[in-house]
Amino acid sequence: MKNNIHNRKYLEERRKELRKSLTPAEATLWKALQRKQLKGRKFRRQHSITNYIVDFYCASEKLIIELGGAYHMSFAQQNYDYERTQVLEGLRFKVIRFENKLVFENLTEVLEEISSHFKA
Known part of the structure; x- marks a missing residue:
């Protein structure tokens, strides 16, 4: 990789x-x-990834999962x-978002939605 966009050193402490x-x-x-x-x-x-810290990342799928509340x-x-x-x-990652509430109320649905983005 030409310039590494993952886990840049200056964000290590924050991560x-x-x-x-x-x-x-x-x-x-x-x-x-x-x-x-x-x-x-x-x-x-x-x-x-670059200057952003994402909640969850699956490298094999280039999949980012973000959770959010109010x-x-x-x-x-x-x-x-x-x-x-x-x-x-734009960097060819797939980003999916879930409300925190959904994680508590229907974790199964969240996991199914995540896996639906996996390549076969």
Whole structure:
């Protein structure tokens, strides 16, 4: 790879902080994704791509999973999320988003939606 866009050194401390303080929704989803539990795919949490730290990333699928709560409902935050998604999709990543509430209320549906984005 010409210039590495993954896990840039200057974001390392921030990634570690975020891993230590997962939101309850992130912790719940992580329990279902870690150790290749979802169809044998390896996921990373709080992985950085360019200048962004994404909640979950599956390298083999180029799949990014983002969770959000009420904070992501503000106009400014929605604009930021949209721009960020555009940049990541421009780098050929697939970005899917879920509300925190859905992780708690229907984890099975969330996992099915995630796996529906896996290549055969």
